[in-house]
Amino acid sequence: MGDHGKALAQRVGAAILERDNSSRFLGVVLDEIRPGFARMSMTVTEDMLNGVGICHGGFTYKLADDAFAYACNSYNRMAVALSCTITYPAAAKLGDRLTAECREVFRRGRNGTYDAMVSNQEGEVVALFRGQCRVIEGHIVEEHQ
Amino acid sequence: MGDHGKALAQRVGAAILERDNSSRFLGVVLDEIRPGFARMSMTVTEDMLNGVGICHGGFTYKLADDAFAYACNSYNRMAVALSCTITYPAAAKLGDRLTAECREVFRRGRNGTYDAMVSNQEGEVVALFRGQCRVIEGHIVEEHQ
Amino acid sequence: MGDHGKALAQRVGAAILERDNSSRFLGVVLDEIRPGFARMSMTVTEDMLNGVGICHGGFTYKLADDAFAYACNSYNRMAVALSCTITYPAAAKLGDRLTAECREVFRRGRNGTYDAMVSNQEGEVVALFRGQCRVIEGHIVEEHQ
Amino acid sequence: MGDHGKALAQRVGAAILERDNSSRFLGVVLDEIRPGFARMSMTVTEDMLNGVGICHGGFTYKLADDAFAYACNSYNRMAVALSCTITYPAAAKLGDRLTAECREVFRRGRNGTYDAMVSNQEGEVVALFRGQCRVIEGHIVEEHQ
Numbered sequence: 060m061g062d063h064g065k066a067l068a069q070r071v072g073a074a075i076l077e078r079d080n081s082s083r084f085l086g087v088v089l090d091e092i093r094p095g096f097a098r099m100s101m102t103v104t105e106d107m108l109n110g111v112g113i114c115h116g117g118f119t120y121k122l123a124d125d126a127f128a129y130a131c132n133s134y135n136r137m138a139v140a141l142s143c144t145i146t147y148p149a150a151a152k153l154g155d156r157l158t159a160e161c162r163e164v165f166r167r168g169r170n171g172t173y174d175a176m177v178s179n180q181e182g183e184v185v186a187l188f189r190g191q192c193r194v195i196e197g198h199i200v201e202e203h204q
Numbered sequence: 205m206g207d208h209g210k211a212l213a214q215r216v217g218a219a220i221l222e223r224d225n226s227s228r229f230l231g232v233v234l235d236e237i238r239p240g241f242a243r244m245s246m247t248v249t250e251d252m253l254n255g256v257g258i259c260h261g262g263f264t265y266k267l268a269d270d271a272f273a274y275a276c277n278s279y280n281r282m283a284v285a286l287s288c289t290i291t292y293p294a295a296a297k298l299g300d301r302l303t304a305e306c307r308e309v310f311r312r313g314r315n316g317t318y319d320a321m322v323s324n325q326e327g328e329v330v331a332l333f334r335g336q337c338r339v340i341e342g343h344i345v346e347e348h349q
Numbered sequence: 350m351g352d353h354g355k356a357l358a359q360r361v362g363a364a365i366l367e368r369d370n371s372s373r374f375l376g377v378v379l380d381e382i383r384p385g386f387a388r389m390s391m392t393v394t395e396d397m398l399n400g401v402g403i404c405h406g407g408f409t410y411k412l413a414d415d416a417f418a419y420a421c422n423s424y425n426r427m428a429v430a431l432s433c434t435i436t437y438p439a440a441a442k443l444g445d446r447l448t449a450e451c452r453e454v455f456r457r458g459r460n461g462t463y464d465a466m467v468s469n470q471e472g473e474v475v476a477l478f479r480g481q482c483r484v485i486e487g488h489i490v491e492e493h494q
Numbered sequence: 495m496g497d498h499g500k501a502l503a504q505r506v507g508a509a510i511l512e513r514d515n516s517s518r519f520l521g522v523v524l525d526e527i528r529p530g531f532a533r534m535s536m537t538v539t540e541d542m543l544n545g546v547g548i549c550h551g552g553f554t555y556k557l558a559d560d561a562f563a564y565a566c567n568s569y570n571r572m573a574v575a576l577s578c579t580i581t582y583p584a585a586a587k588l589g590d591r592l593t594a595e596c597r598e599v600f601r602r603g604r605n606g607t608y609d610a611m612v613s614n615q616e617g618e619v620v621a622l623f624r625g626q627c628r629v630i631e632g633h634i635v636e637e638h639q
Contacts, residue, residue, distance in 0.1 A: 074255075075255035075256075076255065077255075078255045078256070078257070079253075079254055079255040080250055080251055080253040080254070081251065081252055081253060081254050081260040081262065081263070084251035084252070105225055106225055106226065106228075106229035107225070107226055107229070108224075108225040108226060109224055109225070109226050109273070110219075110220035110221065110222075110223045110224040110273075111220075111223070111282075112223065115226040115266065115269070115270075116269055116285055116288070117226065117262065117263075117265055117266025117267075117269045117270070118226070118262070118266070120262055120265050120266070120269070120288075121260065121262025121263070121265070121266065122262075124260070124261055124262045124265070125260075125262070128254070128255075137256075139292075140261055140292060141291060141292070141431065141432075141481070142289065142290065142291040142292075142431075142432055142481055143261070143265075143289070143290050143291075144287060144288070144289045144290075144434070144579050144624065145287065145288050145289075146286060146287040146288075146607060146626060147284075147285060147286070147287075148600055148602050148605060148607070149602070164609075164611075164622060165583055165611075165619055165622055167583050167584070167619075170583060172581060172583070172622050174599075176599075176600075184600055184602075187599060187600055187607050189579065189624055191431070191432055191581060286576065286577075286626070287576075287577055287626055289434050289479065289579070291462060291481060293457050293460060293462070294457070309464075309466075309477060310438055310466075310474055310477055312438050312439070312474075315438060317436060317438070317477050319454075319464075321454075321455075329455055329457075332454060332455055332462050334434065334479055336436055336576070336577055364545075365545035365546075366545065367545075368545045368546070368547070369543075369544055369545040370540055370541055370542070370543045370544070371541065371542055371543060371544050371550040371552065371553070373541075374541035374542070395515055396515055396516065396518075396519035397515070397516055397519070398514075398515040398516060399514055399515070399516050399563070400509075400510035400511065400512075400513045400514040400563075401510075401513070401572075402513070405516040405556065405559070405560075406559055406575055406578070407516065407552065407553075407555055407556025407557075407559045407560070408516070408552070408556070410552055410555050410556070410559070410578075411550065411552025411553070411555070411556065412552075414550070414551055414552045414555070415550075415552070418544070418545075427546075429582075430551055430582060431581060431582070432579060432580065432581040432582075433551070433555075433579070433580050433581075434577065434578070434579045435577065435578050435579075436576060436577040436578075437574075437575060437576070437577075
């Protein structure tokens with residue numbers, strides 16, 4: 060891929076982020092993006108706590124799914140999530156800084172498999188996520204400008 | 205189960221909801237709860253839109269996961285999610301009223317499998333969710349009061 | 350669907366079965382097929398036992414996946430498995446007669462979600478399976494003959 | 495882990511294999527085992543073909559699940575599969591030599607997550623598998639002999 064691929068991925072990331080209400084809403088930031096990879100982070104707030112006082116798994120999932128979405132769109136070909144699986148090895152807690160790293164496991168034709176791992180500020184893994192995507196028609200940014 | 209089981213499930217639901225910041229945050233309401241079943245709903249807001257202008261799958265997941273959590277705790281035995289899988293047959297859109305119905309597929313000993321279906325106000329299915337839970341020590345409310 | 354759909358599903362089932370070495374190999378039989386549904390069964394043999402003396406989960410999976418394949422092809426439109434998930438609530442044992450029933454949960458356009466439940470002769474559930482399929486070009490039998 | 499861990503893993507692998515009818519039945523061999531890792535292989539035979547003439551996904555799954563079982567028992571603590579997910583990026587064909595490599599993604603306390611990748615003789619990936627296991631009481635071999 061090289062520098063061109065990385066620069067394109069960064070433009071794609073910036074373009075998605077600009078229109079992405081949900082990330083602003085939850086304070087999710089894009090730390091790094093390159094072809095087939097994205098790293099995103101957020102802090103667990105009071106609003107994210109569930110009935111037993113820990114971070115609702117839905118927000119952890121949302122962060123992992125974000126990293127997945129940015130990673131699988133990083134080639135500037137529109138991709139949509141088909142199915143996702145998540146497990147929760149440990150609880151995320153109030154104030155935790157969660158980081159999701161998503162890597163491409165496999166991509167062929169229009170299908171891709173991506174794995175994301177969500178860790179807290181101490182490196183403890185709080186979620187393991189696997190997503191399947193399908194490339195559809197369309198691009199996120201114009202390629203030649 | 206009968207009336208006792210249903211009344212207990214309702215007390216459990218009310219108790220979880222009272223402490224559940226995340227549901228208030230997203231406007232999720234508990235429409236119905238009985239042993240092994242829960243129905244919850246929320247409206248897709250501007251804040252929930254992703255970079256392509258549709259509801260971020262993370263919020264749809266969160267709603268399904270809520271219904272799962274309430275359903276699998278409805279017996280007043282604490283249960284935690286082990287793993288969850290979701291697919292998205294259609295997009296949820298701004299203003300959609302989403303309803304997640306979660307039913308118990310199987311429960312034996314400490315393990316349970318639950319399916320949730322998320323539909324919009326027109327009955328269109330936007331997500332299919334399956335969750336595995338494990339019962340741990342503890343209760344949500346006191347049983348004899 | 351009615352009688353036509355059911356008759357077509359039966360022709361499809363018979364046609365797949367005729368060419369299906371793997372079912373003969375493991376003694377899998379097709380008990381029932383109708384649009385979006387299939388029921389198949391097999392007996393756990395010595396050959397299917399794993400290192401701890403119970404039925405290897407791979408054979409239980411194979412039976413569930415068979416029922417899935419027959420169910421999702423029952424409309425006479427070729428469909429392929431995209432991803433499958435399975436859990437094992439109980440062990441299958443030597444001599445068990447296992448039955449897999451697969452039902453369509455959802456179908457829209459080219460995508461479908463199917464659930465199979467595998468039980469033993471006493472009705473005990475030994476596996477819960479969920480499969481995602483995608484309809485591709487092609488038919489299994491000629492529709493007008 | 496070092497040499498001791500690897501030697502123990504090899505003794506565990508040999509012990510499971512000796513009692514494992516299902517691997518003999520399908521011609522599965524254990525190519526390598528070390529703590530948290532196993533590589534196994536088999537050849538696609540006529541008996542494994544499905545109704546459309548390719549390797550039934552159940553056998554590919556079985557091979558991946560084997561590698562998972564050997565990998566997650568490699569510490570000589572009995573572990574059982576809780577749930578498994580598989581996707582099929584490409585078809586396996588008659589005569590293909592399939593190799594499944596399973597690696598530990600995460601292990602903490604009694605829970606583990608393992609990923610297996612199944613490739614053919616040309617290195618083409620035909621299946622991606624993820625399994626969750628739970629450690630139970632018991633050992634496969636005696637530790638001090």
